[in-house]
Amino acid sequence: MTQATCRSCGAEIGPTDRFCEVCGLRQPTEDDRTERDLGPAAAGVTDRGKRHPRNEDAFALRIVDGRAVVAVVCDGVSTSDRPDQAARLACAAALDTLVEALGADTDPGTATGTAIGAASKAVIALADPAVVVERAPACTYVSAVATEDTVVVGWLGDSRAAWLAADATSSSAWLTTDDSWALEMVTSGQLGYAEAEADPRAHALTGWLGADAGEQESTARLVTVRPTGPGVLLLCSDGLWNYRSGPDELAGMIMPDAPQDPLLAAKTLVQFALDSGGQDNITAAVIPFPPLLSLVRKETS
């Protein structure tokens, strides 16, 4: 078996341990960064970033053959127990539910609501009843179902979806509004935007999946959009959007190639966040629109 060397002190790492036997530092693992490539149908990248000890984001992609392309992004709440597991379980439960419901001709809106319910149950089931409820595993949620002519987005928390137009003359836009303290202050008229954003509580979540939030199916927020031109749908965690709040700027980084090469687009956006400091885990999932509804076999003959 080959021996690796420590990224910090250069000592040899034993093959059985993830820690350096000299300086004790944990070595990078495959969980630190994941890339998934569904060819021109969709792609996503998640990265640990530079300042967090592990990646607590998760994402999932799937083509529901002939009907839709779906993506889910979840961001574990770092002050809860096992946030990484919460995000992974929520993504997996939501994806399975979406694929099954859409395969059975359920409309995308209903399918999304059911998926959020399933994700919510999965995260609640992870909670240890012996641990105080404030620390129960928790995560955010955002999903997109892209069909021939519409996109349905569902979310809870502060992971976002954006429409990024391929044509620079068309406008790009956020499709979600955060469940955050700042936004609640602004929408309820209690504070101005700048004032709210400057508050230390600005990014505190007001909506999430977890035992301390209860089952979320009924309160899921949904939006349906019908794009009039080509572009991509972006799902991302706050590790990306914290560095640039304008969708037009994000579009500027990846257009005009993003609809043809979503993997390159996702990598470009994640790299931008890393270059900006990588303060948090970063996830970007990209679905070109109009979606490619059949799987393209890339590597097989």
Add this chain to the structure above:
Amino acid sequence: MTGRPDFRVEIYQNEYLSSGARQVNAILTVTAEGPGPAQPEAAQAAAVVLIVDCSTSMNYPREKIRAAIQATSVAIDTLRDGTEFAVIAGTNQVRLAFPTDGTMAIADAAGRAAAKRAVFNLDADGGTAIGSWLLAANRLLVTRTGIRHAILLTDGRNQHEEPAALASAVAACQGRFVCDCRGVGTDWNVDELRGIASALLGSVDIVADPIGLEADFRAMTAAAMGKSVADVALRLWTPQGATVRFVKQVAPTVVDLTDRRIATGPQNSDYPTGSWGAESRDYHVCVEVNPGQTGDVMLAARASLVFSDADGQPEVLAQGLVKAVWTDDEALSTRISAEVAHYTGQAELAQVIQEGMAARRDGDLDRATSRLGRALALARQTGNTETEGLLAKVVEIDDPMTGTVRLKSKVSTADAMTLDTRSTKTSRVRKG
């Protein structure tokens, strides 16, 4: 050997540190399960030496020597069949009461009967030289492997021996056998016996009334017979450049093991824990590491329980990982580990009781009042009701939450010594 208990290590800590922080605290709960008393044949061989103080003072009152003889007989009856044993009569000289030829007897019907006859004829006549008693026990046990245990009973101070002689005897016995110590009456020295018991990884207690000796010896011998593996050490691997600030056993009693460190490799140290039966103990480990970058995860200590045969390779019985994770998130780095906080309080409780009682003996009543007041507040906050009950016999309580107390004017010597002797007994943290 199939009869060794299964060990497991659980780690309780807040691994998150703020940027630049270097101190890592963790509570290790070590649990050994089985083999139970139902399968004693599975345990390691055992050898037990009973050391009975036969100084002249044991005759005053006569009940003391009578109770000691009776308790020793009960201990002999409690020995598991096949256990090797011997009885030492301690004065300013050492007398091998049974067997008299410097060997050890086997616990069977004949061996027990002969031993009890010898014990029945014990005379109390002479002085007290505890160091020489321990060395005699060591001479008997030195060739034995497996469980090696001594039970030491005394009623007085170590008057007929220089303190240095006792200290060097204790040092010679360290790691050779485990010794439980009992003081009968109220004329013995708590610090002296606590020092011996702590160094030899045994228990210490007061038996103020000789009537209580029999039951105590039965329980103590049964506990020794419940041990099934000896020579277990807590091994800590730490990163290069790290320092082990302290290692303390914190439950069931506080025993500072920091100075017992035996270096076993460039980054490995062993701390002896003695012998184990089916039981659970908690340890508080504090390691200072070189700070990592924000986002780094470091192994601050790999904690293993290792068993070393007389000549065999050390064998790892169980292992747990103590980690350090540097974060900018204050919500994480400021979290208090309930377990670490609890045992930090328990260790301080033992210390302030001992300081308070020492000040009380020295006539420094202000210091005694403040130390014992702090002790009362800690006992209340951490739910150590047993210790709170003992404190209440020594101080009048005005406000238990703030630790406002007054020294009682009339306190029996037995109550004062009981509080001091049992100061290291901790309450277990409620987990989860």
